[in-house]
Structure formats: C-alpha cells, structure tokens
Amino acid sequence: MARVSQAHLDARRRQILDAAALCFARNGFHATSMQDVLKEADLSAGAVYRYFSGKEELIAAIVSEVLGEVRAAFDEAARQSPPPPPDLLVASVLGRTLATRESLTVDGVPAFPRLVVQAWSEIPRNAQLAAVLREGYDSVRAAWGRIVEGYQKSGRMRADIAPDHVARTMIAAVTGFIAQQALFGPAPVDILRDGLRALMSVPAEPPAGSQLG
Amino acid sequence: MARVSQAHLDARRRQILDAAALCFARNGFHATSMQDVLKEADLSAGAVYRYFSGKEELIAAIVSEVLGEVRAAFDEAARQSPPPPPDLLVASVLGRTLATRESLTVDGVPAFPRLVVQAWSEIPRNAQLAAVLREGYDSVRAAWGRIVEGYQKSGRMRADIAPDHVARTMIAAVTGFIAQQALFGPAPVDILRDGLRALMSVPAEPPAGSQLG
DNA sequence: CAACTTAAAACGAACGTTCCTTCTTGACAA
DNA sequence: TTGTCAAGAAGGAACGTTCGTTTTAAGTTG
Numbered sequence: 001m002a003r004v005s006q007a008h009l010d011a012r013r014r015q016i017l018d019a020a021a022l023c024f025a026r027n028g029f030h031a032t033s034m035q036d037v038l039k040e041a042d043l044s045a046g047a048v049y050r051y052f053s054g055k056e057e058l059i060a061a062i063v064s065e066v067l068g069e070v071r072a073a074f075d076e077a078a079r080q081s082p083p084p085p086p087d088l089l090v091a092s093v094l095g096r097t098l099a100t101r102e103s104l105t106v107d108g109v110p111a112f113p114r115l116v117v118q119a120w121s122e123i124p125r126n127a128q129l130a131a132v133l134r135e136g137y138d139s140v141r142a143a144w145g146r147i148v149e150g151y152q153k154s155g156r157m158r159a160d161i162a163p164d165h166v167a168r169t170m171i172a173a174v175t176g177f178i179a180q181q182a183l184f185g186p187a188p189v190d191i192l193r194d195g196l197r198a199l200m201s202v203p204a205e206p207p208a209g210s211q212l213g
Numbered sequence: 214m215a216r217v218s219q220a221h222l223d224a225r226r227r228q229i230l231d232a233a234a235l236c237f238a239r240n241g242f243h244a245t246s247m248q249d250v251l252k253e254a255d256l257s258a259g260a261v262y263r264y265f266s267g268k269e270e271l272i273a274a275i276v277s278e279v280l281g282e283v284r285a286a287f288d289e290a291a292r293q294s295p296p297p298p299p300d301l302l303v304a305s306v307l308g309r310t311l312a313t314r315e316s317l318t319v320d321g322v323p324a325f326p327r328l329v330v331q332a333w334s335e336i337p338r339n340a341q342l343a344a345v346l347r348e349g350y351d352s353v354r355a356a357w358g359r360i361v362e363g364y365q366k367s368g369r370m371r372a373d374i375a376p377d378h379v380a381r382t383m384i385a386a387v388t389g390f391i392a393q394q395a396l397f398g399p400a401p402v403d404i405l406r407d408g409l410r411a412l413m414s415v416p417a418e419p420p421a422g423s424q425l426g
Numbered sequence: 427c428a429a430c431t432t433a434a435a436a437c438g439a440a441c442g443t444t445c446c447t448t449c450t451t452g453a454c455a456a
Numbered sequence: 457t458t459g460t461c462a463a464g465a466a467g468g469a470a471c472g473t474t475c476g477t478t479t480t481a482a483g484t485t486g
C-alpha cells in the first residue's frame with residue numbers, strides 16, 4: 001500500500017484514536033497498554049507508530065479532543081441569544097456534552113463521561129494539558145460571568161453576589177453531573193435542569209447588611 | 214526490630230499510606246512506581262510489602278479511604294438538625310470535605326481533591342471499589358432526598374419536582390466544585406455557597422400545566 | 427518499478443515483586 | 457540490673473515479566 005489518499009490517512013488516524021479512546025475509557029490511560037490499543041484498532045505497532053510518536057502523544061491527543069469538546073459545549077451554550085435562564089443554560093451545555101461521541105460505548109454505556117474524568121486525572125501530570133484546560137476554563141468562566149451579569153442587571157437575580165461565583169457554581173453543577181454519569185451510568189439531562197429549577201424556588205437568606213424587618 | 218508495639222505498626226502503615234497518597238496525588242495511581250512510593254516513605258521494599266500485599270492493595274486502600282471521607286462529609290452534613298437550607302448544606306459538606314488531610318499538600322496545594330479525582334478515575338477498573346462507591350452514593354442520595362422532601366413539605370421549595378433530582382443536583386454541585394479544586398487549586402467554600410444563593414433568587418418557570426395568567 | 431504502508435519479531439528499559447540477609451527489639455534468665 | 461537469645465521487621469539486590477518502542481522484512485498500490 002503506497003501513497004494512499006489523504007482521506008485514508010485521516011481515517012486511519014481516527015480509527016486509532018477511537019480504538020484508544022475505547023481502551024482508555026475502559027481501563028484508564030496508564031493501565032491500558034499499547035498492545036491493548038493495537039488489538040482494539042486491529043493494527044500493528046508499525047502502523048500506529050506511523051501516526052503517533054508514542055503513547056504520550058496518543059493520550060495528549062485524546063485529552064485535548066475531550067477537553068475541546070467540553071469547552072465547545074460550554075461556549076455554544078453561552079452563545080445562545082438571548083441567554084436562557086440558569087437551569088436551561090446548564091441543561092443545554094450538559095445535553096450538548098453528553099451528545100459527543102454518543103456511539104462510542106463501553107459495556108453499553110457512553111464512553112465520553114469516563115474520558116472526561118480520565119482527562120481530569122491526567123492534568124496534574126502534564127503541564128501543557130493543564131495550561132490548555134486552564135485557558136478554556138477561564139474563558140468559559142468569563143463568558144458565563146457576563147451572562148450572570150445580565151441576569152443581575154435585568155433584575156432577574158440578586159446583584160449582591162459576584163457574577164464569577166455564580167458562573168463557577170453553574171460550571172460545578174455541570175461537571176459534577178458529568179462525573180455522576182461517568183461513575184454511575186447515563187441519566188437524563190432533565191434531572192439537573194429540574195433540580196436546579198427546584199433550588200431556584202427556595203427563598204434565600206437576605207443580603208448581609210440588609211435591614212431586618 | 215522485633216515484635217514492636219501495635220502503635221508502631223499502625224504508624225508505619227499510615228506512613229506508607231501518606232507517602233503513597235502524596236505520590237498518587239502528584240502523578241496518578243499508575244504513573245507512580247512502587248519505587249517512587251518507597252522513596253517518598255523512606256522505606257525499603259521489604260518493609261512496604263510487609264504491610265501491603267502489592268500496589269493494587271495500596272491503591273484500593275487509598276481509594277477506600279478517600280471515598281469514605283467524602284461519604285462521611287456528606288453524611289455528617291445530612292445529620293444537621295434542623296436541616297439547613299440548600300446553600301448552607303452544600304457549603305458545609307464541601308467545607309468538611311476540603312478539611313480532610315489538609316496538611317497533605319503537593320506543591321503547596323491540598324492533595325485531597327486530586328485524590329478524589331484519581332479515585333473516580335479508578336472506579337471503572339475495579340468492580341469492588343465501584344460497588345463501595347455506589348452504595349455510598351445511593352445512601353447519600355436517599356438521605357438528601359429526605360431533606361429535600363422536608364423543604365417541599367414545609368413549603369420552602371416547589372413540590373412538583375422529584376426530591377431525588379434535587380438531591381442529585383446538590384451532590385453534583387459539591388463534586389463539581391471538588392473537581393475544580395483538583396484542577397485549578399483551592400478556593401473558598403463561600404464561592405459555591407454564594408453562587409447557589411444567587412441561583413436561589415432567580416424566578417423559575419412555573420410548573421408545567423399551571424394556569425397561565 | 428518505485429514509493430511507502432503494514433506486519434511481526436525483538437530489544438532495552440523499567441516495572442512490581444520476591445528473597446535472603448542484616449539489624450533491632452523485647453523477653454527472659456541469671 | 458545485665459547479658460543473651462529468638463523473633464521478626466527492615467534493607468536491598470536480583471528476578472522474571474511486561475512495557476513502549478524500534479527495526480527489519482514483506483506486501484501493496486499508483
């Protein structure tokens with residue numbers, strides 16, 4: 001096989017990445033051997049090492065892809081106009097996240113949430129990945145903070161709390177729910193949306209310093 | 214050294230566990246070699262293998278400890294009487310979680326949140342740990358569900374949403390914030406408490422089927 | 427035929443673990 | 457109180473295995 005088409009090269013690369021993602025979702029990055037990946041991809045070592053310089057590059061490629069998908073989901077949700085209320089915003093980013101690579105399953109459950117958790121676990125080890133994640137996180141935080149500011153300026157949300165704190169809280173809700181999916185299997189997005197909606201109906205303590213009756 | 218006191222044996226065991234926890238928080242379970250642990254514990258292989266049958270047992274011991282601490286934090290928060298409102302409930306469990314093993318730091322930041330994420334990443338690989346986690350999660354979910362029911366019955370929260378959904382949402386918020394700490398370093402608990410408090414001030418969509426003005 | 431992909435065997439390094447030795451300790455006899 | 461001894465904890469080199477990777481040869485296509 002010589003001078004194959006670019007499409008073929010791309011397909012091979014994707015085939016390897018998909019096989020690796022499956023193995024990684026099953027066993028984690030470092031408990032997965034290259035030979036596991038080779039077997040899953042039904043390819044030989046020579047073939048795989050033509051596309052990736054080694055295991056670390058394979059891990060980095062998948063982590064980047066996963067983090068990129070998550071960030072894209074957050075960004076897309078933030079671009080909705082007009083900005084939906086918090087419960088819908090959170091639900092839409094979660095739905096979009098869980099829709100990525102839906103066909104890639106391990107034991108019948110989606111592999112993607114597990115890959116997200118695996119990616120998190122890899123961050124402390126890799127400064128470059130950490131920088132990418134940090135950049136994406138900061139950007140999402142800022143975008144969501146602006147949306148929260150909108151809530152507050154339009155009077156839909158009390159204004160005595162830093163928008164950034166609310167943004168971080170909403171992000172925590174989404175990522176926490178992704179973790180739940182990774183650990184306990186899939187669940188409808190409605191759970192988080194409704195749960196948030198219920199919380200939104202609870203009367204909170206008044207702002208500190210406010211006049212008491 | 215022969216027939217040393219039980220206290221000494223316990224101290225050695227803890228010394229090994231602490232060293233391993235530090236290494237694991239730094240590099241993850243499987244990228245940490247036994248020799249890394251030996252060096253960190255300042256002990257020889259013979260010593261460590263007298264207390265643990267192997268690396269897997271070391272990992273299992275630490276994961277169990279970490280999950281146990283997290284579960285204890287959730288349980289303690291749920292035992293508060295009378296049950297605090299959601300923002301305070303969430304803040305108290307988070308505070309309690311982050312207070313565990315506070316002195317165990319890597320690069321100056323607490324190791325515990327990282328260990329939590331590492332534990333999550335290990336779950337798909339180990340059915341026994343998964344069962345332990347599942348049991349703890351279900352129990353916390355049920356306990357928090359009962360609290361939410363209390364909110365609803367006392368009229369502090371709209372009652373048209375399943376208590377379990379709210380419980381899962383609050384758990385997601387806490388775990389998501391733990392993940393943030395693991396990835397981006399420590400942050401005050403107040404962020405999550407205030408963020409939740411702000412969300413609680415947002416008027417939500419009325420229940421489906423409710424009469425429209 | 428030329429160019430290049432794939433297969434497969436094999437390599438060195440690093441891993442987890444074991445094994446044997448050395449050293450320490452507490453118990454006990456004198 | 458002191459000296460001796462057995463028990464067993466710790467040390468550390470060495471083992472076999474497995475890993476990621478490289479190399480070499482065969483195969484395939486334009």
